[in-house]
Amino acid sequence: MKLLVRLFITFGMIFFIASANPAFAGQEWQLYNEAESLEKAGNLTEAMKIWEPLIDSMAAIGEDEAAGFCAQKLGRAYDKLGRYGDAVKYYGIEAAFWNKLPGHAEWTLYDSKRAEEIRPELCVYAQKPAAGSPSNLAKCEPAQGTLLGAAVAGDPAIGRDHLDRISEVYGRNYAAVLIYVNDWNGYPDDDLLKSAKEEGLALQVAWEPSMGLAAVEDNDYLHAFAAKLNDYGLPVFLRFAAEMNGDWTPWTGNPTQYIEKFRLVAGVMRQEAPNVAMVWSPGYYPDEKVDAYYPGDQWVDWVGINAYTDYFFNGSPDSPAETATMNYQGRNANPLHKFKAIYERYSSRKPIMISETGVAWANRYPFIDVSDWGAANLNRLYSYLPLLYPRVKAVYYFNYDISNKGPEFPCFSHYLISGNEKMLRAYRQATASPWYLDDWRQQASVCYQALDKVLPEGAEELVTYASTGNGVSRVEYYFNGNLIGSAAAAPWALHYNFSQAGPGTLEVRVYDQSGNLGVSSSLVAGTNGGGTIVSSGGGRVAPEPSLIRVQLDGNYLNVNAVESDDRVLVPMRVILEALGAQVDWEDSTQTVVARKGSDFLRLQIDNPVPTLNGRSLRKLDVPARLIDDHAMVPVRFVSENFGAKVNWDENARTVIIRSNQ
Numbered sequence: 001m002k003l004l005v006r007l008f009i010t011f012g013m014i015f016f017i018a019s020a021n022p023a024f025a026g027q028e029w030q031l032y033n034e035a036e037s038l039e040k041a042g043n044l045t046e047a048m049k050i051w052e053p054l055i056d057s058m059a060a061i062g063e064d065e066a067a068g069f070c071a072q073k074l075g076r077a078y079d080k081l082g083r084y085g086d087a088v089k090y091y092g093i094e095a096a097f098w099n100k101l102p103g104h105a106e107w108t109l110y111d112s113k114r115a116e117e118i119r120p121e122l123c124v125y126a127q128k129p130a131a132g133s134p135s136n137l138a139k140c141e142p143a144q145g146t147l148l149g150a151a152v153a154g155d156p157a158i159g160r161d162h163l164d165r166i167s168e169v170y171g172r173n174y175a176a177v178l179i180y181v182n183d184w185n186g187y188p189d190d191d192l193l194k195s196a197k198e199e200g201l202a203l204q205v206a207w208e209p210s211m212g213l214a215a216v217e218d219n220d221y222l223h224a225f226a227a228k229l230n231d232y233g234l235p236v237f238l239r240f241a242a243e244m245n246g247d248w249t250p251w252t253g254n255p256t257q258y259i260e261k262f263r264l265v266a267g268v269m270r271q272e273a274p275n276v277a278m279v280w281s282p283g284y285y286p287d288e289k290v291d292a293y294y295p296g297d298q299w300v301d302w303v304g305i306n307a308y309t310d311y312f313f314n315g316s317p318d319s320p321a322e323t324a325t326m327n328y329q330g331r332n333a334n335p336l337h338k339f340k341a342i343y344e345r346y347s348s349r350k351p352i353m354i355s356e357t358g359v360a361w362a363n364r365y366p367f368i369d370v371s372d373w374g375a376a377n378l379n380r381l382y383s384y385l386p387l388l389y390p391r392v393k394a395v396y397y398f399n400y401d402i403s404n405k406g407p408e409f410p411c412f413s414h415y416l417i418s419g420n421e422k423m424l425r426a427y428r429q430a431t432a433s434p435w436y437l438d439d440w441r442q443q444a445s446v447c448y449q450a451l452d453k454v455l456p457e458g459a460e461e462l463v464t465y466a467s468t469g470n471g472v473s474r475v476e477y478y479f480n481g482n483l484i485g486s487a488a489a490a491p492w493a494l495h496y497n498f499s500q501a502g503p504g505t506l507e508v509r510v511y512d513q514s515g516n517l518g519v520s521s522s523l524v525a526g527t528n529g530g531g532t533i534v535s536s537g538g539g540r541v542a543p544e545p546s547l548i549r550v551q552l553d554g555n556y557l558n559v560n561a562v563e564s565d566d567r568v569l570v571p572m573r574v575i576l577e578a579l580g581a582q583v584d585w586e587d588s589t590q591t592v593v594a595r596k597g598s599d600f601l602r603l604q605i606d607n608p609v610p611t612l613n614g615r616s617l618r619k620l621d622v623p624a625r626l627i628d629d630h631a632m633v634p635v636r637f638v639s640e641n642f643g644a645k646v647n648w649d650e651n652a653r654t655v656i657i658r659s660n661q
């Protein structure tokens with residue numbers, strides 16, 4: 001759980017030197033110099049007026065590096081002004097120029113991560129009853145929902161002897177508890193095992209080869225450890241040698257040896273402790289070193305992520321804000337961003353576990369209370385996890401009292417939830433969600449559907465993921481211009497019976513911490529199947545001829561289909577989720593990943609060749625495209641590759657899909 005110190009270049013210190021480039025005599029360079037002079041004189045507004053058109057002008061004469069600098073300056077100017085949407089736009093343009101120039105990829109690292117911090121985002125979700133269980137669950141994986149868990153031995157409100165008090169203190173029970181075995185020759189504490197088993201709790205065992213990987217051998221100790229876990233009898237998640245991608249553990253630095261030892265441990269557990277699920281759990285950072293340590297699908301049951309969120313980078317109030325941003329830490333840190341890279345790469349193959357996490361409510365040395373910030377981020381973490389990361393099937397919090405530890409203890413912050421009333425209230429509120437499970441035998445009764453411009457018929461429970469770049473103070477919901485609800489805490493829930501409201505428009509407005517409108521979005525209500533309008537009198541109005549409807553097993557789907565090159569394109573997520581698939585989006589590769597049973601479908605934007613289980617499929621007539629930020633694909637392709645039949649009703653302008661379920 002240690003933080004990584006990473007050095008990086010301060011890219012803002014790279015400057016043009018006019019005298020070194022004879023091309024500066026040109027009009028474009030004269031304008032560049034004029035804007036730079038205005039900036040130095042404090043006239044940022046006038047400088048921005050020059051930089052914006054100068055981006056295209058520089059690109060037109062082949063000066064992509066200069067165009068990138070103009071975009072960077074605009075991005076940082078808008079950032080300074082608090083116009084975060086515009087800042088993100090120009091940070092993206094900057095990255096596009098510099099990423100295509102040799103030797104320039106690192107120039108955009110800071111601004112790209114800053115864009116992640118401040119990006120305005122809004123997505124509305126409908127809560128709905130969970131569908132049936134997937135057919136190929138991993139070992140100990142709940143069909144729906146996320147197992148609640150935490151470390152307990154160091155929590156003075158619980159301790160190893162009072163596990164029956166968990167629900168009293170935290171509002172809900174845990175489904176599992178986290179215990180550590182830091183001594184390579186040691187075993188899980190017998191008293192804690194006894195207490196946990198009496199309460200019927202699953203275990204996550206963090207087993208650390210403290211003597212290095214060379215000490216991990218096929219010997220009596222390994223087999224005795226397996227016997228101990230087997231004797232427990234209930235599910236055990238064995239997190240072996242975590243955070244191997246960081247340089248602070250004795251088991252890092254040799255991926256080949258690490259994989260060999262992980263497979264050795266996994267093989268023994270499979271043979272001698274069938275109740276054990278093997279968890280491979282890298283740290284969230286540095287993510288570029290993660291993949292080299294992956295032992296392989298046949299040896300890994302779950303993929304874990306270790307990630308902490310601190311107000312100050314490395315506990316230092318004097319650390320530069322840029323350093324915190326580069327390490328996903330600091331005042332602007334979003335705890336959810338830390339999970340993204342690993343989740344996108346592995347969630348289509350394995351259930352994901354947040355193996356170890358914590359949100360700071362105070363800095364330790366010097367002691368600085370940041371509990372308002374901590375409570376807000378703790379609430380954000382647990383409120384949004386079910387929405388953004390539905391394949392996260394377990395989450396464990398580091399509830400450990402370190403108030404009596406000295407500065408040498410490798411924790412920069414206080415995380416203990418029971419140590420702060422604001423944190424405790426935030427945790428109890430966020431984990432009250434029916435998505436969270438307090439028994440490993442359960443599955444959630446609800447799930448969440450991301451809405452694509454249209455409210456599903458009969459929607460009553462809505463929640464919203466929102467970010468403005470400057471916090472969120474409230475979210476308001478307006479139906480046909482009338483305020484119907486307001487929420488003051490994530491996940492900004494709305495209870496409203498839209499089935500009785502008639503047709504109209506739902507507008508969602510998100511306000512930042514200063515009370516200013518940060519981002520908004522609208523959805524159409526009162527439609528049935530992407531075009532049939534339900535009138536206030538209960539009758540129906542025929543759809544406009546231009547509308548294309550999609551029907552699945554007799555039910556109309558809430559999708560907006562489009563025609564392109566004589567093909568009907570639909571939002572891929574809507575169709576595949578309706579067919580029972582789990583759909584994820586890899587932003588880094590612009591790829592849709594769909595999982596159903598043992599099948600994995602990957603389809604990249606603008607790439608006409610999809611893959612199914614790693615095998616290339618027939619080239620598409622029309623490749624997937626991004627339209628209004630949605631992945632649009634030929635409906636026949638996605639349906640038939642998931643075992644469905646497709647027909648076209650020209651008179652009704654309806655795509656008719658029949659599944660084989």
